[in-house]
Amino acid sequence: MPTIKLTVNAKPVTMEVEARTLLVDLIREHLKLTGTHVGCDTSQCGACVVMVGGQSVKSCSMLAVEADGQDVTTIEGMAKNGELHPLQKAFHENHGLQCGFCTPGVVISASDLLKKNPSPDEGQIREWLEGNICRCTGYHNIVKAVQQCADEMKGGA
Amino acid sequence: MDNFEFHKPTSIDDAIKAVDGKDEPKFLAGGQSLIPVMKLDMAQPSDLVSLAGVATLKEIKEDGDTLVIGAMATHATVAESDAVTKAIPSIASMAGHIGDAQVRNRGTIGGSVAHADPAADYPAALVALNATVKTHKREIAAEDFFTELFETALEEGELITAIHFKKPKRSWYEKFQSPASKYAIAGVCVAEYDDGVRVAITGAGNKVFRHAGMEKALSGNFDPSALDGVDVDAGELRTDVEASAEYRAHLVKVMAKRAVKNAR
Numbered sequence: 465m466p467t468i469k470l471t472v473n474a475k476p477v478t479m480e481v482e483a484r485t486l487l488v489d490l491i492r493e494h495l496k497l498t499g500t501h502v503g504c505d506t507s508q509c510g511a512c513v514v515m516v517g518g519q520s521v522k523s524c525s526m527l528a529v530e531a532d533g534q535d536v537t538t539i540e541g542m543a544k545n546g547e548l549h550p551l552q553k554a555f556h557e558n559h560g561l562q563c564g565f566c567t568p569g570v571v572i573s574a575s576d577l578l579k580k581n582p583s584p585d586e587g588q589i590r591e592w593l594e595g596n597i598c599r600c601t602g603y604h605n606i607v608k609a610v611q612q613c614a615d616e617m618k619g620g621a
Numbered sequence: 622m623d624n625f626e627f628h629k630p631t632s633i634d635d636a637i638k639a640v641d642g643k644d645e646p647k648f649l650a651g652g653q654s655l656i657p658v659m660k661l662d663m664a665q666p667s668d669l670v671s672l673a674g675v676a677t678l679k680e681i682k683e684d685g686d687t688l689v690i691g692a693m694a695t696h697a698t699v700a701e702s703d704a705v706t707k708a709i710p711s712i713a714s715m716a717g718h719i720g721d722a723q724v725r726n727r728g729t730i731g732g733s734v735a736h737a738d739p740a741a742d743y744p745a746a747l748v749a750l751n752a753t754v755k756t757h758k759r760e761i762a763a764e765d766f767f768t769e770l771f772e773t774a775l776e777e778g779e780l781i782t783a784i785h786f787k788k789p790k791r792s793w794y795e796k797f798q799s800p801a802s803k804y805a806i807a808g809v810c811v812a813e814y815d816d817g818v819r820v821a822i823t824g825a826g827n828k829v830f831r832h833a834g835m836e837k838a839l840s841g842n843f844d845p846s847a848l849d850g851v852d853v854d855a856g857e858l859r860t861d862v863e864a865s866a867e868y869r870a871h872l873v874k875v876m877a878k879r880a881v882k883n884a885r
């Protein structure tokens with residue numbers, strides 16, 4: 465079995481995995497980080513989105529061996545020193561989640577957007593989040609939360 | 622999903638060697654089509670040869686009247702590339718509207734072209750923009766490349782290295798997209814060259830195709846109104862859950878007019 469070495473939420477991980485192991489299964493089954501969800505088997509829902517090498521990707525559509533040598537961040541790695549990430553705080557304040565199933569993927573995806581475009585308008589936020597399906601359909605507050613976070617981060621937060 | 626051997630070569634030569642003599646080898650690019658297909662057991666490769674370590678396959682460059690996009694350039698890279706935006710802006714715009722942000726971060730032009738989904742966007746650009754598919758051993762004209770539904774002229778173990786597009790005077794691509802997948806229900810790419818206009822249609826038929834009637838009309842007058850009198854025959858188009866052949870025929874004309882209007 466291939467041995468892979470990667471960093472997950474700033475912690476080094478070395479392990480043997482079958483080549484066919486999906487990244488999401490490494491994260492959920494092997495590392496027990498169950499904040500990353502699986503919502504579909506057609507690569508369309510975005511519940512499984514994590515950061516790999518500084519880019520948001522669907523961890524259900526990538527092999528664990530492809531993440532060898534890379535930095536991976538899941539929702540569990542967003543809060544720092546007991547402080548919520550500004551996006552998490554904004555979701556909390558804006559009621560940006562209902563059941564919360566889609567939230568980890570949405571938050572990671574939105575963090576990738578804000579890295580590329582620190583001041584997106586509403587249309588750009590909606591377009592970027594096309595790959596994240598919220599079955600509770602609470603899109604208004606999701607967009608509001610991302611917008612508030614962008615505004616606050618610009619304010620030097 | 623069945624297990625397989627995973628290989629990660631760092632050169633084209635080693636990638637070719639890695640597939641040689643294997644039972645059922647497959648190249649792995651962005652995995653945005655192949656991994657979903659493998660999860661459904663619709664492909665069961667014995668060996669997966671990842672192309673992610675072959676740096677030369679990612680190159681994008683202008684070469685005289687040609688724009689060269691390496692097979693492993695992701696949709697996101699192409700969408701954001703200054704070289705692409707300057708040489709052929711329609712390709713950058715097209716790439717920026719494939720799937721969603723995460724699909725664009727992983728999916729590549731080489732994978733899209735090799736997969737040859739009848740509703741994929743890139744095939745329309747390749748055919749309209751008179752492209753050549755470069756493989757590790759030969760060159761294939763785009764029109765000869767897409768042979769049938771999900772079928773291409775690629776031989777077993779043949780690796781796409783780059784796509785060479787011929788720079789037009791102006792071009793554009795418009796699609797009517799599936800709200801779920803973003804694939805084209807009907808997508809039209811128009812390109813104007815000194816010797817005439819090329820029109821390629823994706824999503825509407827079983828594979829990408831050119832439309833002689835539209836090309837003739839637009840070669841005489843590159844204006845949306847030139848398409849008013851042109852017939853799009855629904856008989857050659859697909860009917861599926863997303864649209865009837867008749868509706869697709871209508872959409873093809875609307876998308877073609879928009880593409881002509883927006884051409885740059």
Ligand SMILES: Cc1cc2nc3c(=O)[nH]c(=O)nc-3n(C[C@H](O)[C@H](O)[C@H](O)COP(=O)(O)OP(=O)(O)OC[C@H]3O[C@@H](n4cnc5c(N)ncnc54)[C@H](O)[C@@H]3O)c2cc1C
Nearest residue numbers: 650651652653654655720728729731732741742781803804
């Ligand atoms: C949710 C979703 C939405 C999508 N929406 C769209 C859309 O709107 N429009 C669109 O066009 N596409 C869409 N796609 C498909 C996407 O563009 C894929 O990225 C693309 O079809 C395959 O590219 P890939 O790099 O992921 O290839 P892979 O999935 O890695 O490979 C696909 C096939 O190509 C072969 N291959 C890969 N690279 C090479 C090469 N260099 N030489 C020879 N063979 C090769 C592989 O062996 C495999 O058979 C979507 C996909 C998803 C999951």
Ligand code: FES
Nearest residue numbers: 503509510512524
């Ligand atoms: S689980 Fe639905 S996109 Fe990954």
Ligand code: FES
Nearest residue numbers: 562564598599600
């Ligand atoms: S909050 Fe329930 S799926 Fe989005």
